[in-house]
Amino acid sequence: MSKPDTQAFIDAIRQHLSYSLGVQPAQASLHDLFMAVGLATRNLMLDKLFLTEQRYAEQNAKRLCYLSMEFLVGRSLANNLYNLGIYDICRQAVQTLGMDFDELLEVELDAALGNGGLGRLAACFLDSLATLDMPGYGYGINYEYGLFKQDIIDGKQVEKPDHWLIRDTPWLIERRDYACFIPLYGRVVQTRDRAGKMLPTWIDWKVLVGVPHDMPIVGYNGNTVNYLRLYSAMSSDEFDMNLFNSGDYIKAVEQKISSENISKVLYPSDQVRVGKELRLIQEYFFVACAVRDVIRIHREKYQDLNNLADKVAFQLNDTHPALAIAELMRTLTDEYDFSWKKAWEMTVSMCGYTNHTLLPEALEKWSVALLEHVLPRHLQIIYEINHRFLQQVANQYPSDIGRLQRMSIIEEGDDKQVRMANLAIIGSHSINGVAAIHSELVKTNLVPDFYEFFPERFNNKTNGVTPRRWLLNANPQLASLLTETIGEQWITDLSQLSALEVVSEDSAFQDCFLRIKRANKQRLATLIAEEIRVILNPDALFDIQIKRLHEYKRQLLNAMHIIHQYLSIVEDGVMLPHPKVYIFAGKAAPGYFMAKLIINLINNIADIVNHDPRVKGMLSVIFMRDYKVSLAEKIIPAADLSEQISTAGMEASGTGNMKFSMNGALTIGTLDGANVEIREEVGAENIYIFGLTVADIEKMQRIGTYKSWDYYHHNPLIRRVMDAINSDRFCPRESGLFKPIFDAIMFNDRYYHLADLDAYIQTQAQVLTDFGSKPYWAKKAILNVARMGKFSSDRTIKEYAQAVWGIETAKK
Known part of the structure; x- marks a missing residue:
């Protein structure tokens, strides 16, 4: 299928303005034009989607269903x-129609279908699946409201x-013909089949309707288009008809509204029972629909x-979709009369589980x-899964009660709990972490009993990111330089x-590379001047930390x-060897008191530093509000230094670290998550590693040697920083x-801040020194780009x- 020429695309835009939107082209607003361009683009994608589905059918292709509570796709x-x-x-078509193309791109709202790395990883994976011409589909929830807007x-x-x-989007296609009816609540009774066999029967349930909305996902070169299928919850006629017929119209409408709340908002607060119940229903709703x-x-x-098991694979993106295991068992045994043994073999062979956390x-x-x-x-089924599994464990480890307790899906106590990670591990043939160190810690620290019992199931799949979104799209000038070279x-x-390694010391290439970096910094500085009213020096070192706020x-x-550096300037008369700009962005969970207080501290530091004439021109601090994908696309290409400073052993992988390096930033970080593998790839001399290792922390925990007060009393720089925080400064x-x-x-x-602070201060000082030598810094940055090949999501997929x-x- 050939590409349209500019005139054909103009004609398609005009046609959609007139006949899809009912707007005369001469009166079209910028949003009207965005919708028309999007619909014209979608038509091309749908033509290719139909051909893709035909190709898969002809080849009897096995399909992947990627189950995730989040898909943080951003703008499309x-x-x-x-x-x-x-x-x-x-671009030419839009300009011919008299509109600014860059302004048009800014009209699109981010698809607010996730809150962090887990959802962004899922989006990268969908891009790679389509680019690799693989039959892979995402399944999730069509949230009407995203996480939240941060002010x-x-x-x-x-x-x-x-x-x-709130505005129409050209990307979602409603598929009412494929709606699913999902039962909830009710009770289970024992009935007999015709042969007299006792059967558990789920009755008196209420019904939700899951209406799918498809977002086409096009791979690079446009050969393959898969889709992300997102479900909106609707009330069914069966759910409210009895109330309606009894005359309680208002109650019927209230129940309808309550049902449709299921897909209303991403991650409701689970501080109270109603919130917990809604979140549980969300998790079940989308896997049952899938x-x-x-x-x-x-x-x-x-x-x-x-x-079925030969033609379908399910991947559970964290534990949120773990109920898919119980739902598959229920469907196969209750609805299609498979034996428990056969249904279990099929379920385990179809399901894989990705772990994303090391925090118990x-x-x-x-x-x-x-x-x-x-x-x-489902609870009955989970108990049966657990019973059969614990029999196997008891046979292998007789009399080991502690092991049985740790490996049980059910955590005993006054308020018994279902451990979703245990269910996911028992019901999956593959359990993987997302970085080499993370996968090892899953086996040795997080679930060692399961690793000993199922060693063949555990493996590593180091995360990656799509270079289409995070380099070609986000940094077009650098992408053009790479392609020219x-x-x-x-x-x-x-x-x-x-292949870039050979030009890493070429002065002409370095000059081009640094000019592009400066242009990206200037673009970000302009955005910050418009939104925050702080003027930044694009020749300063841009030190950036953007990610979810967590201790x-x-x-x-x-x-x-930053406090140390500020006090060194204003109290000790220290002059920085080079100007420094610190940029933060990230959201804290609404109920996370300490994370929100840290945001408050950063903003207060920024207010004081940015208005202190004693540091003017040397130090600036920025907190950019409402972090999202489209903002990250502007921030990441502008970074000189990428902050990846999590406590060793606590970050599963990180993907921001990859995006920054891919765009020519150097990393300052701990030996945590994918930082370990990034150092292996780029070379220890091209990354700034500091601080305690996992082994150091495990030793300190084992012998109890870490005491914050020791660092406070023995290091005057640390004491001054902590006193400044404790005071009203x-x-x-x-x-x-x-x-x-x-x-x-x-x-x-708990996160060893003071144990790592001195090493962090010293490493930051080395960064500033190195930044002063442009050829030296450029070579390091270019080698970071050149050695990022491993961290493509194509490799991961x-x-x-x-x-x-x-x-x-x-x-084809």
């Missing part, structure tokens, strides 16, 4: 245009609704389900009582970037260093505001496809 127009190969054609008022985070669907959809598609092609307290659990209330049949093969084979990610350690109008931070660090520093999913490339 530019990415789709790049992947279809019509970006320049569209900063008086230095504090304020949450506002993120109604990303299982029903997959079975419908399979039966249409193969009539029965005997070969972050492993998901659900109250048995709540599960029994919402999903009584080594050809365009790097776009689909990132290992080709290694283990240690934005606070960064803030401590950064909160002159709110006395004692940051005392909780001081107390948390001094009395229970190939590894999953071969070792876990058993899917293959399905080309």
Whole structure:
């Protein structure tokens, strides 16, 4: 299928303005034009989607269903245009119609379908699956409201609704014909079949309707278009008709509204029972819809389900979709009369589980009582899975009660809990971490009993990111330089970037590389001047930390260093060898007191530093509000230094570290997550590693040697920083505001801030020294780009496809 020329694309835009939107082209607003361009682009994608589905059917291709609570896709127009190969054609068409193309791109709202790395990883994977011509589909929830819009008022985070669907979007296609009916609540009774066999039967349930909305996902070169299928919840007629017929119209409408709340908002607060119940229903709702959809598609092609496990793979992106295991068992045994043994073999062979956390307290659990209330049949199935599994464990480890307790899906106690990670591990044939060190710690620290019992199931799949979104799209000037220098093969084979090594010391290439970096910094500085009213020097070192606010990610350690640097200037008369700009962005969970207080501290530091004439021109601090994908695309290309400073052993992988390095930033970080492998790839001399290792921390924990007060008393620089936080220096109008931070660090520093602070200060000083030598710094930055080949999500997907999913490339 050939690409349209500029005139054909103009004609398509005009046609959509007139006949899809009902707007005369001469009166079209910028949003009207965006919708028309999007619909014209979508038509091309749908033509290719139909051909893709035909190709998969002809090849009897095995399909992957990627189950995730989040898909943080961001904006789609530019990415789709790049992947279809019509970006320049569209730009010319829009300009011919008298509109500014860059302004048009800014009209699109971010699809607010996730809150962090887990959702962004899922989006990268969908891009790579389509680019590799592999039959892979995402399944999730069509949230009407995203996580939240973040505002900063008086230095504090304020949450506002993120109604990303308030405007029409050209990307979502409603598929009412494929709606799924999902049962909830009710009770289980024992009945007999015709042969007299006792059967558990789920009755008196209420019904939700899941209406799918498809977002086409186009691979680079436009050969393959898969889709992300997102479900909106609707009330069914069966759910409210009895109330309606009894005359209680208002109650019927209230129940309808309540049902449709299921897909209303991403991650409701689970501080109260109603919030927990809604979140549990969300998790069940989308996996139940996915299982029903997959079975419908399979039966249409193969009539029965005997070969389902040969033709379908499910990947559980963290524990949120773990109920898919119980739902598959329920569907196969209750609805299609498979034996337990056969259904279990099929379920385990179809499911893979990706672990995303090393924090035991972050492993998901659900109250048995709540599960029994919402999903009584599933709780029965989970108990049966657990019973059969624990029999196997007891046979292998007789009399080891402690092991049985640790490996049980059910955590005993006054309020019994269902451990979703244990369910995911027991019900999956593959369990993987997302970085080499993370996968090893999963085996040795997080679930060693399961590794000993199922050693063949555990493996590593180091994360990657798509270079289409995060280099070609986000940094077009650098992408053009790379293509001019080594050809365009790097776009689909990132290992080709290694060819840049030969020009890493070439002065002409270095000059071009640094000019592009400065232009990206100037672009970001202009955005900051418009939104925050702070003027930045684009020749300063841009030191950037953008990620979800969490204590283990240690934005606070960064803030401590800024305080040290500020006090060194204003109290000690130190002159920095080079100007420095610190940029933060990230959201804290609404109920996470300490994370929100750290945001407050950073903003207060920024307010004081940016208005102190003693540091003017030397030091600036910026907190950019409402972090999202489209903002990250502007920030990342402008970074000189990437902050990846989590406590060793606590970050599963990170993907921001990869995006920054891919765009020519150097990393300052700990030996945590994918930082370990980035150092292996780029070379220890081209990354700034500091601080305690996992082994150091384990030793300190074992012998109890870490005491914050020792660092406070023995190091005057650390004492000065902590005293400044404990005083009112950064909160002159709110006395004692940051005392909780001081107390948390001094009395229970779970994340080893003070143990790493001195090494961090020294490493930061080395960074500033090195930055002063442009050729030296440029060489390091270029080598970071050149050695990023491993960290493409294309590589990650190939590894999953071969070792876990058993899917293959399905080309023409």
